[in-house]
Amino acid sequence: MAGPTEGAPIWADAMFTDMEGAKTFYGDVLGWTFGEEASDYGNYTQAYADGKAVAAIVPPMPSEGGEAPPSAWCLYLSSSDVEAAARKVRENGGEVLMGPMAVDDFGSMLIARDPGGVTFGVWQPGTHRGFEAQAVPGAYCWAEVYTRDAAKTDAFFPAVFPYGVQRVASEEMDFKVFRLGDDAVLGRMRMGEEFPPDIPPFISVYFTVEDVDAAIGRATTHGAKVLYGPMDSPFGRFAGLLDPQGAVFSLIDVTRTAGEMPQLVPES
Structure with missing residues (x-):
């Protein structure tokens, strides 16, 4: 194996x-x-x-x-x-x-x-090999590191793991991608003022759903709060939520895509 x-x-x-x-x-x-x-x-x-x-x-x-x-x-x-x-x-x-x-x-x-x-x-x-499914409804799909100290995070993760780094060629967004070979495996976003100061840096785990808007409706009925979205992207329609016990997570429908893929350039 x-x-x-x-x-x-x-x-x-x-x-x-x-x-x-x-x-x-x-x-x-x-x-x-x-x-x-x-x-x-x-x-x-x-x-x-x-x-x-x-x-x-x-x-x-x-x-x-x-x-x-x-x-x-x-x-x-x-x-x-x-x-x-x-x-x-x-x-x-x-x-x-x-x-x-x-x-x-x-x-x-x-x-x-x-x-x-x-x-x-x-x-x-060992015997537990990790995820048995990914990128299907209910399963993990993607994750992003949200940090207020991007310089430290950017230096740390590629030093611990064999990541290559690319950044989005945009002046409006401070977003980077950690890659393993040809595969993008983790994103990095600088936290802005839209995040309340009491929310510490975190990794947002994305779970796949068939309909983001319907899933948000179910979540808010239980007391969850929407942090951002829902919004369409080239990767799918997604939203970030705070669950009723205070855990941040994200939802994404990977079948509903819109817009052009962002340009990624190697980190200098």
């Missing part, structure tokens, strides 16, 4: 204080079903789209006297050597928040934060 592609998105999960509320929300908005809570692993619960594992949710770990961390989606980037990834994170100004650690025979992981404050995960797969 071939090893993971270094730096490619491989999995996503989120911590929710109200697990039943999260199941109800994402089950309605994305059509997810859920497996049994794995009591040996902190009630980690996988989500499925059409029977394929596409993400997971988990309650926060117990803490002594401290408040539960805010709900947030975490994107995991693949690695063939999570220990080496941890060293690169530290050598390039990042912080390892958890791990590296083995998760039985499922794989090994760490949680890290880049110098600009963006939290992400690294996953070295």
Whole structure:
């Protein structure tokens, strides 16, 4: 079996204080079903789209006297050597928040934060190989790093992972693309004033839906807030939302495209 592609998105999960509320929300908005809570692993619960594992949710770990961390989606980037990834994170100004650690025979992981404050995960797969489906309704499709310190983020990720970097040739938008060979695997957007100051830097995980507007309607009925969109693009119609427990995520319909592809130029 071939090893993971270094730096490619491989999995996503989120911590929710109200697990039943999260199941109800994402089950309605994305059509997810859920497996049994794995009591040996902190009630980690996988989500499925059409029977394929596409993400997971988990309650926060117990803490002594401290408040539960805010709900947030975490994107995991693949690695063939999570220990080496941890060293690169530290050598390039990042912080390892958890791990590296083995998760039985499922794989090994760490949680890290880049110098600009963006939290992400690294996953070295064992028996758990990551996403079983992508870019189909209910499944992961794309992700973008939203940062207020673009210079630090831009220097960090290509130093930890073998990314090539391109930028959008536009004076109106500060957007870059991290690539693995010919494949674009991750975007980077500078956060502007449209983001309230209490929203920390984050990675927005895009989930595919058949109809963005209908999915937004279902989401807002449950108390979600629309951060931006819906808007059409050459990549699909998309929108960014804040779920009822405060986690940012995005929706995209990849079949509804409009406009010309942006010009990408190599980062100098």
